[in-house]
Ligand SMILES: O=c1nc[nH]c2c1ncn2[C@H]1C[C@H](O)[C@@H](COP(=O)(O)OP(=O)(O)OP(=O)(O)O)O1
C-alpha cells in the first residue's frame with residue numbers, strides 16, 4: 001500500500017479525506033503522525049498555499065504529500081474572506097470567532113445578496129522538489145444563513161446554506177457532503193490523474 005502524508009493540521013479535513021479515500025489502495029497518514037509543524041501560508045492564491053503545505057510535509061517526512069487549501073468566497077464581501085478564511089477573525093484560526101465575524105459582516109444584508117462559494121485546491125507532490133505537482137480544484141455554491149444550523153463538518157459549514165437541500169452543509173449527511181463539496185470534487189479529479 002502506498003503511503004502518502006496529508007499536509008493539514010485540520011482534523012475536519014483529515015476526516016473527510018479519510019472517508020473519501022478509504023475505498024482506494026493507498027494509505028493516507030496525517031502530518032501530525034510525523035510531528036510536522038504548521039508552515040506559514042504566505043501565498044496569495046489557494047494554489048500557492050497548497051504547494052507550500054505539500055512541499056513542507058514532503059520535505060520533513062520524505063513521503064509523497066497531498067495538501068488542501070480552501071476557503072469561502074462571499075460575493076457581498078467581494079470574495080472575502082477567501083484565502084484568509086481560517087485567519088478571518090485572527091491568526092489562531094478559530095471557527096466560532098470566524099462564523100461570528102461573518103454573520104456580523106452580513107448583518108442586515110438581504111437574502112438574495114448572501115451568495116457565496118467554497119473553493120478548494122488540492123495539490124499532490126511526489127517529493128519536495130516535484131516540478132510537476134498535480135493541481136486540482138473544486139467549488140461549491142451556496143448562501144450564507146443568518147444563524148448557525150447543524151453540528152457536522154467544520155469551519156463555516158453551519159452558515160453555508162444549500163437551497164437544493166434546504167439545510168446547511170453542517171446538517172447534510174457526511175457522505176453527501178463528501179460527494180457534493182468543493183473538496184469532494186477536487187479530490188475526485190485528483191483520483192482521475194493520480195500516479196504515485
Ligand atoms: O468544507 C468546508 N466546510 C467549512 N469550512 C471550510 C471548508 N473548507 C474550508 N473551509 C474553511 C475553514 C477554514 O476557515 C478555511 C480553510 O483554511 P485552510 O488554511 O485551507 O485550512 P486550515 O488552516 O484549517 O488547515 P490547514 O491549512 O492545516 O490545511 O476555509
Ligand SMILES: [Mg+2]
Nearest residue numbers: 041069086093
Ligand atoms: Mg491553513
